[in-house]
Amino acid sequence: MLLPALTSSIRMKFSRMKFSELFDSPVTRSLTTTLMRCKGFWHSLNFAQRCYLLATLLFLLEAAMVTDRVNWFTGALTLLVLGGLASEFWPRFLHVWHSLPGKALILLFYAVVANFALGNAAGMVNDITGVSAASLPYSHNFAILLSLPGWFFMTSLLVLLLIQVAMPFYLLLLLLLKPFGLHGLWHPPHYRFVFTTALVRYVWSFALLIQLLMLGAATGIAADAGAFGRGVYDEILAELEEESGNKDKLKQADSAPGDAEATAELMQDTQGNFGIHITSGEKTTSVVSMPVKDMQNRADRYHSLQQSALALFIFEFEADGRSRCEHLEGSRVVELNDYEILEILPDQSQPQGYSYQVRSCISAAFGKRTGRTTDNR
Known part of the structure; x- marks a missing residue:
């Protein structure tokens, strides 16, 4: 008899209590306040700032919980950073495009790129057939389409490099204008965290630049920017191979006979890998790296696939059977x-x-x- 009476009294007490009173306890009150502050902070950010924040949180989560690099983590980080940069720079691009000097500058840039692309495509046709590309107009156009990924890679790399060069001056300018209250001169009034966002954008744009370089090296597109681009790429690879060989010889000369195990570990880290290496004392950790010879092989394979596709197009579509x-x-x-x-x-x-x-x-x-x-x- 005592248990049913206690149960009924507890039920009556909770039935009279409002649902909002459940969150008035000291424990839940602080949690509710924190959640409301986080919600207000989230809604005060624009789309680009939210992308940078999510990318930073994902990177910290990967660094804290994941020992090996996961491909979908890297893809998610890249998409978030690209979305943030595109949402910020696309309106500024449109603003420059709608002005007469900006339109002239953009058209001049694309005219230069198009001229180099046309010359590169003509050289591709001539390398295969031995005749002028003017005699094979359709193959010339197809060669331009084949070279578009390489030129897109080069223009994207150029834009990211310009951002890396200009961003430190922009950060310095924000610091100089902040005491006068003019640090948000080029932003809307509701734009918050101007300097912090610029600093985070600078860090993530540098990470995106490294990711783009490694993607170009992994696919071989980095060597596909005409004869000039291939020459520069081959020269860089030759310098990397020579520098790696000099480091190996130096390590072998400085190592004692009793340090064979330590020398093997150091040579394994410096055996010709291109990428980011973090050295702490005598320990070297590779964040992103790729063997130089593998880069050269991928570049040669990509160039060979381009030539094979162009040769097939010439035979099947440009040339006549009768x-x-x-x-x-x-x-x-x-x-x-x-x-x-x-x-x-x-x-x-x-x-x-x-x-x-x-x-x-x-x-x-x-x-x-x-x-x-x-x-x-």
Whole structure:
């Protein structure tokens, strides 16, 4: 009898109590206040600041709980930083575009990039066929499409480098203007944490630059920016290999015979890996790294895939199976002018699988005649 009466009294007491009174206890009151402050802080941030905050929290969570790097963590961080930077710089890009000097500057930049891309594509066609790209307009356009990822990579890298150069001056300017109350001169009145956001943006843009460099090295796109870009890329790789070899020799000369285990660990960290290395005393930790020879192999493979795709396009779509000029069975023809043709034959002994020859046009109009024949492959 005592237990049912106690149960009924407790039920009546809770039925008379309001639901909001459950959060009036000293323990829950502080928690509720903290949650309300966090909610107000979150709503006071704009979209870019929220992206930077989430990226920072994810990075701290990965550093505290995950020992090995997880790919989806890196992808999420990259997407958050890209979203924040795009939401901040796109309105400024539109503002510059709608002004006459800004539009002229942007068009000049794209004209320079387009000129280099056209020259690079013409060189790609000429390297494969041995004739001018003017005779193969469709293949020239396809080569431009193939080189677009490389030029997109180079322009993105250039923009990030400009941000890294300009951001320290911008931070210094904010510090100088802050005592006068003008630190938020280029921002809306409700924009909060101007200097902190600029500092976080600078750090994450540098991390994005490193991530873009490693992505270009991993895919081989970093070497696809024309002959000039490939030359610079090959020179950088050669310098990295030489520097790595000098470090290995120096470590071997300075190490004693009894320090074989320590020397092996140091050589393993300095065996030609390109990336970020953190050295603490005699311990070296690689944050992101890739062997230099692997970078070179990926760049060569990417360039070979480009040439193979372009050679296939030339044979299947640019060249004609039938022509007024005589040609071998199974070959395809591109008429260069009224007197010369480019004959393309499948040949597995060639790097791209095709051989190219410039022959005289033998047709009903010209008949048999002696003309020059040039073997390009």
